[in-house]
Amino acid sequence: WAPQSPGASAMVMNVRTGEILAMASYPWFDSEAFSPTSLSAQSGITASSFNSDPRRPLLNRAMQGLYPAGSVFKIISMAAGLDSGVFAADTPVECANRWYGQQYGDVLEYRTDWYLPGRGLINFRQALTYSCNPYFWQLGVALHNTDPALLTRYANLMGLGVSTGQNVLPEATGKVPGPSNSLQSWELADTLNLVIGQGQTQITPL
Numbered sequence: 001w002a003p004q005s006p007g008a009s010a011m012v013m014n015v016r017t018g019e020i021l022a023m024a025s026y027p028w029f030d031s032e033a034f035s036p037t038s039l040s041a042q043s044g045i046t047a048s049s050f051n052s053d054p055r056r057p058l059l060n061r062a063m064q065g066l067y068p069a070g071s072v073f074k075i076i077s078m079a080a081g082l083d084s085g086v087f088a089a090d091t092p093v094e095c096a097n098r099w100y101g102q103q104y105g106d107v108l109e110y111r112t113d114w115y116l117p118g119r120g121l122i123n124f125r126q127a128l129t130y131s132c133n134p135y136f137w138q139l140g141v142a143l144h145n146t147d148p149a150l151l152t153r154y155a156n157l158m159g160l161g162v163s164t165g166q167n168v169l170p171e172a173t174g175k176v177p178g179p180s181n182s183l184q185s186w187e188l189a190d191t192l193n194l195v196i197g198q199g200q201t202q203i204t205p206l
Contacts, residue, residue: 002026009061009205023206025065029057063171066202069160071131073197077139078128080154086142087124095119095127099134101141101192111137111192133196140195144188151194152178160203174203 005026012022029050050058059065081087096118100110113133119126127135143150156162161176177200179186193199 005055007055007059007061007065009065011062011205023062025059025061027053027055027057060169062205063169065204066172066174067205068199069197069201069203071197073155073160073201074128074131074136074195076155076158076160077136077143077151077195078124079158080143080151081124081139083154084143084146084150086146086150087139089124091124092121093127093132093135093138095122095130095132095134099137101137101188109189136195137192140192141188143195144191148186148191149179151191152176152180160201164206171206172204176201176203 008026010022010024011020013020033050082089095113095115097113097116098110099113100108111133115130115132119130119132122130122132122135124135126132140151152161155176161174163173164171175181177186177190177194182190182200190199194201
């Protein structure tokens, strides 16, 4: 897939200490090209050619690439639900194909899960294991009704949308949207996007 890849990043960390064991950003570049006497430069591979490459090889995607979190964000949503007491680990929710949410006049909004057969009645642990969107949407309603800013605060506390604190390499801070930093009024629909890592969420792989 590499020749067609628009870019990628990978890291290996010590989960107990946070130590970075390995970090990679693709596509890579030959640093020798920055030396005018190098073989790379003499063969036509120069720093300017990196700048004109649409895949941006000079971008350290691990620390500067900004992407939606996706379902990995559900770990933070689960922590917010449990630590705040909004949900308990054994809270049952029906994980069906279709989840009904807000009422807009005569129209009841619904969202469709990625897993069409549905999972039936499940608890919090199963919801994370199966990555059940309806469960987390129901959690999102509870978090939003308790405090619309709650989920964003937990994300920041767990390191998303804030600086890591290192000063060795430049990094992008990213953004976890919420009532205080949204360009428009924060609605339940925004929380329902955030609770599954979608919407305006932008974070680095690190």
